[in-house]
Every structure is written in structure tokens, then in C-alpha cells.
Amino acid sequence: MRLALHLSELIHAWPGQAPLIRIDELQLPQGQHLFIQGPSGCGKSTLLSLLAGVQQVQHGRCEVLGHDMRNLNSVQRDRLRGEQMGVIFQQFNLLPFINAQANALLPTKLFPSRAAAASKAFGSPVRQAQSLAESLGLSALLWQQPVHQLSVGQQQRVAAVRALMGQPQLIIADEPTSALDDTKQLEFLDLLLETAASQGASVVMVSHNARLADRFHQVYVWPTKEAA
């Protein structure tokens, strides 16, 4: 069984402070979705930075998509993220100076392997973007619009399209639904997870909102300070 994530004895601390992250063992099979639940400020975002390879792992084991992140230098980690991961933020995911479609196509412009994967599966990156937009319920009319004319929900969908472009193996989502209305949250989440699953991608999502947890294969509840 291929693992999207394999963490063990992972410890991360800011200099001179008590460990912020301490994970004994966590395995996520490829294609499954992981929900990390915890209060804000507990270190969830730092964990995502470690998984995404933006920060260097200090102690323990952190394997992402089969790569031991401690053995990769920063350039290799950036490359791994660019070629095989998609990242969705809480909001402000899109660059304001290009339109929705250009935002969605960015990963395929930055990394030829993503463009190649998109072309292989859909014929061309533009075709994949259209297909993903359709799956995520985005109207084609919005495609050429400047980003600031889109609603927050529409922006998050464009961000999801972008994250899924070029068949990445892992989607990292940091509170992607918390800027949405309650009713829209589940709708967006279901579409995101479904579309990711259809591509065989794993989703790792952090949120403080426990209500969303039942949509995921695995749930990791962040240990409270007392428990740690």
C-alpha cells in the first residue's frame, strides 16, 4: 500500500520553546483524506508547512508521497510541492492581476510536468481546467473575469481547480471552508473531496470545525496542551 503521508516521532519546536508539534505515528494511504482538527494557533498550520516542505523537519520522520522530507534540500522540497501538491488557503488564494482562468492554469505554467499530466489526461491544461471547473460547479462565464469580481465561494472553487490541475498526489488545505457560509461549507468540501478522489489525490485538511470531520477517511484530533 502506497502512503501519501507517513509521520512518526515527529517533533517540531520553535527555538527555546516547548514542542509545538509532537506526533507519534500517523499514516495516510494514497487516495485517502485526512482531517486534522484543532483550535487555532495550536500548530496545525506549521504542520502543513512541514508537509508542504516550506519548513525543514527538525526531529523524527516525515515522509510525504514517498519522499523523506529530511533528506530533501529546500530546492527539492519546493520542486516536490510544485510538481505533486496543491495548496488551498483560507482565502486570498488568487493573484489579483490575472483572471480566474490564468490563476487556475498557473501550476501548469510553472511546472512542465503538471502541464504534461493535464494534457495526458484531458488533452490540454485548459481542457482540464474547464472540466474541473464544471465538476466544482463553476460557471464558464466567470472564467475570464477579474478575480475581484468573484465571490469568496467562487474564489475558493477557482483555488480548488488550481490545486487539482495536473494530477497532483496531495492536496493541502488550510481552513479552506472557513470563509464560506455554513451552508456552502459542506457543499464546497464535498465537491473538493469528490473531485480529488476521482483523480486519486489525497487531501489533508486542517480546520477547527469538527462538523466537517465525518467526510474524511481519517481524523487526527490535535492533542490539547494538558494532554501533551
Place this chain on the structure above:
Amino acid sequence: MIFWFGFAWQSAWSRRQALALVTISVAVSVLILLSVQQLRDDARRSFSNALSGVDLIVGPRGSATELMLYSVFQLGRPSRNMGYAGFQEIQTMPQVRWAVPIQLGDTYQGHPVLGTTATLFTEFKSQGQGLSWAHGRAFGNPQLQVAALKEVVLGAEVARRFGHQLGDQLVMTHGAGGGPEDTDHEDQPLTVVGILKATGAPIDRSVLVNLETFEAMHQGWGLGISPRALQAAQAQQIVTPDAKNLEPVSLSAVWVGLHNRSDVFSVRRKIESINRDPLMAVMPGVALDELWQVVKVVENTLVLVGLLVAASAMLSVAAVLLVAMAGRRKELAILRAMGVSPKAMLGYVLLEAVLICFLGILLGELLSQGLMWAAQDLLRVQFGVLVQPGWPSAQAWLSLGAVGIVAVLASLLPAWQAYRLSLVDGLHPPTV
């Protein structure tokens, strides 16, 4: 790479107001630098070309630069004259191939009137080429035919400016025109008999008459006051003057051409040792060098000012980009999330700064060429400087290169900031 060009351009375009202003400031600095250099180059070339055929300029002892300026470039006015006898003596020297007297003082519509002899038309060279005729012929020899006293030859620029043609009657003005003692030589209208082809030399802006014609116009003029004003009745008695009596007492300058240029030092010594009149013989090249030495201070100051303006323009580019960087942390984080490394981020911001500076330099170059093009008539007519708008000279390229290097150095500041911020912020820039 092509993607990054377009991408950086789109990002910059979204901040176009501030960036347009700094681009213009770069353009202005480049405009100053290039214009100063081009004017200097063109002025030097025009000035040295204008003198290519003259081996010595002779005039009353004084400032060599001044003598050259008024006698060749018609800039400024002679303050003293030399005796006519000196000219006659020079003419008889065996090494001298030709000597042309130059009499100055009158103007026609602001253009200097040159009293001289027809020898000028055959011997004077400009840009290495002799004079040739657009229309008509040289004025005649008044010693042989009195009618030649009424003849005038126009430089190309004068004819063009006033649309004069052969046969037109012109009235010269005494002095530079405009002053209280300046009066027209209304009683002595002259007929255009020849128009010279354009040479690019100051002679284009001149009106040429016989030395005797110059004298005739001034007969009876005492202290520069019109005889009519003094003694109207007497003036009317002036009938056709006798050319034989029109030999001038003094001259403004003499241009000398030698059979053999290597004689220039001995001839100069000989001229300067003529006893009755303290004369000075100047080699135009040497005098020009002296002039450039004087002008150099001004030139260098202008270049320095240009460089300082360029440096401050570069600093303003850096400052504007640096200030903008705070607002672009989100943009950096988004790119970082998509796998763009901090080093690539550095390159991305650097590219933007370089694009701005390149645009500024291009704009400055176009502006300077446009300015030269627009001002070329004025420069030619007023200063005798023939500007040649076109591809920048080697030295201009050098200063453009210098500006470019400074631009890259200045751009390193915001680029480094982008690198640092994208490292520090990672995926989580502080929310503003």
C-alpha cells in the same frame, strides 16, 4: 522564462500608476545623459568639420578662442580689428596658398554679413568639401566692374529661411540690429546673385559680400552713426563710389590656407612678427582644443548632474518596489505555495525592476532622439551645431550600460526583500 516575462509584466501592470512615474523618472535621467553626450559629440564634430580647410586664422592679438569663435562660427563680436596692411603682407608670403579677408559687423535679419573676396568660394572647405552653388554665381570683382558692389551671395540657410531667390533686393543692417545706433543701409540695397549649397558649416548662416561692398555701405559713417542722421544732404551726394577708393583700413580676421601644412609653425611665427601691427595666428585645431578645455567643466558638470539624476531615479525605483513589497507578501505566499522557490522569487522581482528600468531607458532614448529631431533646426540656425539623431554613440551606449548596471544593483534591494519575506512568511504571510 517567457512565462515569467509576461507574468512580471501583468503584475507590474496592476501597479502601473506608481511604476509609470518611476519609469518616467528613469527616462528623464537617461534623456539628460544622452542629450548632453550627443550635443557634445555633435558640437565637436560640427565645429571641427567647419574648419577643415583653414590652416591659420589671423586676427588682432588677444584671445585665440574668441578670434576663432567670431571669425569662423560668428559667435560673439570682434572687439578690435587688425590692419589691412597685415593682410596684404600675408598674401605675399610664399608659403601661403590663399588668404581670405573677413570683415564683420553688419547683419541681415540677424545673420552676419561677411565682407570678403571671391577667393573664399574657391578655397574654403567645409567637411572636407569645397563650396558649390545651388543657384547663380559668386559676386564679381568690383575692381573690374563697379556693378559687383551691389551684389550679394547667400548661405543656404539664409536663403531657405527667408525664401530668397536670385535677383532679390536686400538691405543690410548696421551692427547686430535692434540697438539704438543700428540703422539699415537703406540707401545701399544689394542684389542676390548666388546661393550656396548647404554645407553644415556656419557659412550656411552667412550673407557674403565683397570687402569693397562692405566698405561702400559704411562710407561716411563716422562713429557708427548713419550719415543720413548727421547730414542728410551730404549723404544724397554720395554717388556711385569708386572701387579703387574702397580699400578698407582694417579687417576683423584673415583665413589662411598654406601650400604645405608643415609650414604652419614658421608662417605663424612670421605673421606674429609683423612689426606694425600686433597680430596673432591661430591653428584652428589648437584653438578648438582650448575651447573644449573650457567647455569641459560645464560638460562634466552636466554629465555629473545626469548621473546623479539617474542614481536618484534608480533609488526611487528601488524605493517604490520596496514599499510595494509589503503589500505583495500575499502574492509571494501564493507563488511559494505553488512551488516557486525564494530564489526564483528574487529573480521575479528583479525581472520586474529590470523591465521598468529597460523601459525607462528606451523611453529616455526615444525622448532624446525626439528632442534632437525637434531642436535640430534651432541648433543649426542658432549655434551651427549639426545634430544627427540616430543610433546612440559608443559613449552613449557606455552610459546606458552604466545606468543599466546601477538599475540592476538598485533592484537587488527589493528583490532581496522578496527573497527574505518569502522565506520568513512561507505559506502564512501576516494578514493585513
